[in-house]
Amino acid sequence: YNTFWHEYKVGVAAGATAGICQAALPPVCKAICLGRETKTSTHTCGKLTTGVTVPQWSYILMLRNLNSPETYFQAAFRVQSPWSIKNPDGDNPSAEAVLKPVCFVFDFAPTRALRQIADYGAGLSPETPNPEQAVEELVKFLPVLAYDGSNMTQVDAGGILDIAMSGTSATLLARKWESAILVNVDNDTLRKIMNNPDALSAVMNIEGFRALGNDIFETVVNKSDAVKKAKKEKGQEITPAEKKELTAEEKEYKSKRKQIQEKLVKFATRIPAFMYLTDFRENTLQDVITKLEPGLFRTVTGLTVEDFHLLVNLGVFNATHMNQAVFAFRRYEDSSLSYTGIESHKGLRRYGLYDTVVAVDDDAIA
Numbered sequence: 001y002n003t004f005w006h007e008y009k010v011g012v013a014a015g016a017t018a019g020i021c022q023a024a025l026p027p028v029c030k031a032i033c034l035g036r037e038t039k040t041s042t043h044t045c046g047k048l049t050t051g052v053t054v055p056q057w058s059y060i061l062m063l064r065n066l067n068s069p070e071t072y073f074q075a076a077f078r079v080q081s082p083w084s085i086k087n088p089d090g091d092n093p094s095a096e097a098v099l100k101p102v103c104f105v106f107d108f109a110p111t112r113a114l115r116q117i118a119d120y121g122a123g124l125s126p127e128t129p130n131p132e133q134a135v136e137e138l139v140k141f142l143p144v145l146a147y148d149g150s151n152m153t154q155v156d157a158g159g160i161l162d163i164a165m166s167g168t169s170a171t172l173l174a175r176k177w178e179s180a181i182l183v184n185v186d187n188d189t190l191r192k193i194m195n196n197p198d199a200l201s202a203v204m205n206i207e208g209f210r211a212l213g214n215d216i217f218e219t220v221v222n223k224s225d226a227v228k229k230a231k232k233e234k235g236q237e238i239t240p241a242e243k244k245e246l247t248a249e250e251k252e253y254k255s256k257r258k259q260i261q262e263k264l265v266k267f268a269t270r271i272p273a274f275m276y277l278t279d280f281r282e283n284t285l286q287d288v289i290t291k292l293e294p295g296l297f298r299t300v301t302g303l304t305v306e307d308f309h310l311l312v313n314l315g316v317f318n319a320t321h322m323n324q325a326v327f328a329f330r331r332y333e334d335s336s337l338s339y340t341g342i343e344s345h346k347g348l349r350r351y352g353l354y355d356t357v358v359a360v361d362d363d364a365i366a
Helices: 021-032 070-078 112-126 131-141 157-164 170-176 185-195 198-202 216-237 239-268 270-276 285-292 295-302 305-313 321-339
Strands: 009-013 040-044 058-063 084-086 096-098 103-105 146-147 153-154 350-352 358-359
Touching: 009 021, 021 040, 058 070, 070 103, 070 112, 084 170, 103 112, 112 131, 112 153, 112 157, 131 321, 153 157, 153 270, 185 198, 185 216, 198 305, 216 239
Parallel strands: 009 040, 058 103
Antiparallel strands: 084 096, 146 153, 350 358
16 A cells, blocks of 8 residues: 555646636746745646746656657756755855755666657767767766666666657658758759859759759849848838738749759659668768679669769768768668668678768767
8 A cells, every 4th residue: 555645735737727828827936936845746747847936846757658859858858957945044045955955767668768869969960970978978967767676777878769760660761761851942043053154964863853953043142132132222111012012022933942852852752772782881871882882773773973072072962971870870770670680781880971981889980
């Protein structure tokens, strides 16, 4: 007969009766009071998970399946607020008593939680080529503890990625290669393509681009510049008719920019097929494409090595995000094969990413 929870008062901050946004907070604070003599547990389906500070909250149990790392950690950070008392004994103004030395985030779905950490860590350090290093920086401030039934042990960055990636479905992995962040279609990049005849010719060799026409790049750049200039010049004096015209032109160039983006992303989705077919694992994908398997690359993607290399140098493809996508592919490939009892590359010491190499066992970069 467990009497522990009998001492707790449960507050429900959910439903229409709880109030909207911060209106749900006063009843919670009233129940907590100063927090030193009371024991409370607040239940919510989304309210009070962002934008509020309740110092007395010391743990959060995640039961909701939050897929966005930003939303997940916004909720988790509610328990991170410090709770202390200045001059607790009334005789030393500089003294401070810490009432909440630690806080905890509990999650019923470990794989989901670790995947959130992996994604959030990568998002905090987008320029870090090695995802393990990015996660390592995050867990310095947010240690991850695993309970094996008798002991609590800290999980390092490599362990987090192993668990997170082994739980990655083929569908989720495919999304990394269908992501718009893999390619750059800003005006500066499009100008580089327009001003380089070889680059323009290379892009036209990518499936679907010829149907868009050679002038699509010039149309997007010129119209977006013209709309931006007109908005700046007109300011608040713009007439409804002019605003309507600018809106129509804005929709047109944004639609065409998206078409360019979609064709480039469609090309990027062929790269995993190339990786499946090649047997090189410790070389960078860039080296495999340009030096080791150039013929295979053209067969799979339809683009010559020279054309691809030119587009990479112009910044059409985002190397940082390509590294992360290749890393996820390598981890998923290994875990999928090891699950069936196959060790495909015995003695593998390094993962070749897109344009860098990382060690399998640690976070060194060669």
